[in-house]
Amino acid sequence: MRSQRRLVSPLEAIPEGIFTNKWSMDENSGTTLVDSIGGINMSYPFDLATSSVVGQVGNAIKFDLQSRNAQTAVDTSLSWIQNIGGLNKAIPFTVMFWLNDSGGSFNPIMSYGSGGFYHFYLSKNQNLANILFSYNSNGIDEIIGGRLGGLGIYNSNNHFALVFDPYNTKNQNIIEYYINGVIEGSFNAVIPSDGSLRLESHYFTAGGFGYTGSRTSIFTGWQDEIRFAMGSILKPEQILAIYNSEK
Numbered sequence: 549m550r551s552q553r554r555l556v557s558p559l560e561a562i563p564e565g566i567f568t569n570k571w572s573m574d575e576n577s578g579t580t581l582v583d584s585i586g587g588i589n590m591s592y593p594f595d596l597a598t599s600s601v602v603g604q605v606g607n608a609i610k611f612d613l614q615s616r617n618a619q620t621a622v623d624t625s626l627s628w629i630q631n632i633g634g635l636n637k638a639i640p641f642t643v644m645f646w647l648n649d650s651g652g653s654f655n656p657i658m659s660y661g662s663g664g665f666y667h668f669y670l671s672k673n674q675n676l677a678n679i680l681f682s683y684n685s686n687g688i689d690e691i692i693g694g695r696l697g698g699l700g701i702y703n704s705n706n707h708f709a710l711v712f713d714p715y716n717t718k719n720q721n722i723i724e725y726y727i728n729g730v731i732e733g734s735f736n737a738v739i740p741s742d743g744s745l746r747l748e749s750h751y752f753t754a755g756g757f758g759y760t761g762s763r764t765s766i767f768t769g770w771q772d773e774i775r776f777a778m779g780s781i782l783k784p785e786q787i788l789a790i791y792n793s794e795k
Contacts, residue, residue: 566777566780566782567585567775567776567777568585568586568625568776568777568778568779568780569583569585569586569588569626569774569775569776569778570583570584570585570586570773570774570775570776571583571584571590571754571773571774572584572605572606572607572772572773573600573603573606573607573608573609573771573772573773573774574606574607575596575600575607576596576597576600576607577596577597578596579591579594579595579596580596580619581596581609581619581754583621586625586776588621588623588625588626589621590619590620590621590752590754591619591620591621592618592619592620592753594619596609599611601770603646603648603705603770603772603773604646604705604707604772604773604794604795605646605772605773605794606772607772608646608648608770608771608772609754609755609770609771609772610769610770611755611756611766611767611768611769611770611771612650612766612768618658618753618754618755618756618757618766618767619753619754619755620751620752620753621751621752621753622749622750622751622752623750623752624747624749624750625778626660626750626752626776626778627660627747627748627750628641628660628667628668628681628712628714628778629667629683629745629746629747629748630747631747632743634743635742635743636743636744636745636746636747637741637743637745638683638714638715638739638740638741638745639714639778639779640711640712640713640714640715640717640779640780640781641712641776641777641778641779641780641781642709642710642711642712642775642776642777642780642781642782642787643658643709643710643774643775643776643777644707644708644709644710644726644773644774644775644782644787644790645658645707645708645754645771645772645773645774645775646705646706646707646708646771646772646773646794647705647706647708647767647769647770647771647772648703648704648705648706648769648770649672649703649767649768649769650703650768650769654671654672654673655671655672655767655768655769656669656670656671656672656756656757656766656767657669657670657671657672657677657708657755657756657767657771658670658752658753658754658755658756658767658771658774659752659753659756659757660750660751660752660753661751661753661757667681667682667683667748668680668681668682669757670710673695676695677695677708677725677732677733678693678694678695679693679694679710679723679725680692680693681693681737681739683739683740683745683746684745684746684748685740685744685745685746686744687746692737692738692739694723694733694735694737695733706727706728707726707727707728707729707790707791707794707795708725708726708727709725709726709729709782709787709791710723710724710725710726711723711724711725711726711781711782711787712781713781714739714741715739715741716736717781718781720734721734721735721736722735722736722737722739723735723736723737726784726787728791728795729787729788729790729791729792729795730788731784754771754774755767755771773794
């Protein structure tokens, strides 16, 4: 007797539990966005009832320059520099989220910051995405960065994904950037692999640049469905499957 083939949904190709953190942004009351997977709250208080808007999947959080600052989570597990076997090393990660920005020549998107030293941030300059990694190796501050692909037109919903592969395990560029499930840009850089990176106190900020309550610069627009896979590199087909399931 012939066995029947089961059709596999594209989403089934995504390993279970690959996402270490996810903020659905569906809260419409209170002052704190809650991580629905990892248990890390983002708590830079503002009124979620007045900042909650319709997003791509359920609600989204609208940030603006007038009254609403970014949400900040303090947790070392969200850092791309972690202690592994006694060595401070870079770890791979994938971050993805939906965004709709309201325009302007410059718009910060999200960052990791520590004491005024931003060691990872994403920003939009004109209509292009920019990325910067700062780190300290053997007491010397280093910066790598690049201009990536376009962010689409203003006031439209775009799905953003960034894959950071510090040791080039895929034999391709170590930083890849996707918009709406399609790779838009990539570049290579050299990250020390000898364990000499300095650990920092890490403040992850959605909606701009900020840490420990500091107001520096804020994203103007909304963000939705922020996902992190710390320690994991999602494949192009997995990123596309998530976009297709939510578009």
